Amino acid sequence: MELNKEQIKKIDSFLEAIGVEYIDIRFEMVDHIASEIEDNVEDIDSFFREDGFQTPFLKYMLSRKKEFETKYKSQVKKLNWFYTKNLCKGIFDLISKPKILLPFAILIFFCIQFGNLYLKEVSIALFMLLIASYVFILFKFRTFGKKFENVKFVKFYTVLNSFLVILPINFPNTFSVLYDGNYSTVVMYFYLFSFIGISLVNLHFLNKKEMIEQKYNFLIQ
Known part of the structure; x- marks a missing residue:
């Protein structure tokens, strides 16, 4: 029965x-x-x-x-490992696609060519891109995030996304770099790869968003 x-x-x-x-x-x-x-x-x-x-x-x-x-x-522990492996696989799949790889390749080439000549300007531009990408995803998915906050994958993604922004803001300290003028190529490339990292994580999440809605929407009613 x-x-x-x-x-x-x-x-x-x-x-x-x-x-x-x-x-x-x-x-x-x-x-x-x-x-x-x-x-x-x-x-x-x-x-x-x-x-x-x-x-x-x-x-x-x-x-x-x-x-x-x-x-x-x-x-919970098993899913943390599962989602980490799934994320790595998802990012590898993304960067194997020319339409995803090409913009990042152009950005890296631009930094290599002009980074030393315009270190301050390029560093600031990369930092602003990093913050803009975080703010964009924050606003775009604020309703979705609140609705599905108790889905483990969404929580995993939210924590990771925040970490990828907090890390470059604090290490190196943003005030020391942007206000005191302590620019360096290390900082520039750190901002560059932080931006690429958070962008790939967001793209991976976008690919999973519809699946999450279909699978768990009835549990939130």
């Missing part, structure tokens, strides 16, 4: 209450627990029938609380 929507919702609510935050992981756990109940419980209606803390379902879930918490933490 299959569980109905109300019974599945009870499983989901319990997992959410014990700290299973990411809805994509919770969705997989709910599906697994529901299958176990369907396979092992004969009278499902009685199993879910409300009776305070004596409800068989509640006893069953509480008895496995630590198991669920451990599994959740393990899944």
